[in-house]
Amino acid sequence: MNVNLNVSPIESWGTNSKPFVIAGPCSAETPEQMRAIAEGIKDLKVNVFRAGVWKPRTRPNSFEGSGAESLQWLSDIKKEFKIPVGTEVANAAHVEEALKYDLDVLWIGARTTVSPFSMQEMADSLRGVKDKIILVKNPTHPELALWIGAMERLNQAGIEKLGAIHRGFSTYDKSKYRNQPIWQIPLELRRIAPQIPIICDPSHIAGRRDLIADISQKAMDLNFDGLMIETHHCPEKAWSDADQQVTPERLGEILSELKIRTTSSDNQFFIDQLEDLRRKIDNLDRELLETLAARMSVVEKIGEYKKENNVTTFQVNRWDEIMKNRAEIGKKMNLAPEYVTEIFKTIHEESVKKQSEIMKVTEA
Ligand code: PEP
Ligand code: MN
Secondary structure: OOOOOOOOOOOOOOOOOOOOOEOOOOEOOOOOHHHHHHHHOOOOOOEEOOOOOOOOOOOOOOOOOOOHHHHHHHHHHHHHOOOOOOEEEOOHHHHHHHHHHHOOEEEEEEEHHHHHHHHHHHHHHHOOOOEEEEEOOOOOOOOOOHHHHHHHHHHHOOOOOEEEEEEOOOOOOOOOOOOEEHHHHHHHHHHHHHOOEEEEEEHHHHHHHHHHHHHHHHHHHOOOOOEEEOOOOHHHHHOOOOOEEEEEHHHHHHHOOOOOOOOOOHHHHHHHHHHHHHHHHHHHHHHHHHHHHHHHHHEEEEEHHHHOOOOOOOHHHHHHHHHHHHHHHHHHHHOHHHHHHHHHHHHHHHHHHHHHHHHHHHHH
């Protein structure tokens, strides 16, 4: 994918330490609630105070935020606690209101990133705005191009203080997460657009507060730039996302327990060891590829043989046997069965493809 994003480095957001932390309630409920939370986090290393003003709710008749009225509360927090403030915007009218109240950070929610029309409308209303940080959450479904496209629209409108927020993806499968992290998607974003700062939102990935510390640490280990953590002085009573918010005290613990690792080290012994291990990986990968190639030539022979004997390419019993047996063998070698199953699905798919080609060629 050819990505065209010209953004300024995270230092332009007014920080040079990691992680860049955004904390505050899911929703702005009352001025008193906002003050209590701001008071609770004021001595922590929090870079931005967040609160949702317009809340995208899955079903109607839930609390949908206090709208423009609570922009004033955010603006009061900014003045009183001298902290930058931010909220979610979903359309051009939201952008205009938020700019009127001089908010510092605006983010586009997962349900809005999916819509190129909404994204373009907001990009147009932000044209020429240079001093705000604009963050784009991943779309609800796992489509990297849509996430990148949303950022490109903003970038083409001149937004340079631009970043991504990873908040996990909706999937039909049940899991312990509210939204599956599918880490390879933000990592692929990092690979193809390394200039884009990435913030992890463990709150919306987890959906429950006991998983937040682990997800935050994982994000730091993967070299993400920051964290957005929903924080409430009385989480159980929160008007939205009550299960996933943490108290300011807990936020303090999570942040102070984080291990921030560097991407490299000057220690020569470490460098040598790492080089050595990477050589081993390179050799093992070569062996893996040689084995796959050898396997494929046997697959081709079987294909010819099936063709000569008028037998179908796909035999369900054999496939079933392979899947079960490989997962079992892998398990004995300490490999997760889901991992082994996934690999063999891919191998089998390619084998079937190859044998189908053989059938076609010899039939022609
Ligand atoms: C939020 O940050 O409160 C929110 C609604 O998040 P998301 O867009 O990730 O669901
Ligand atoms: Mn929320």
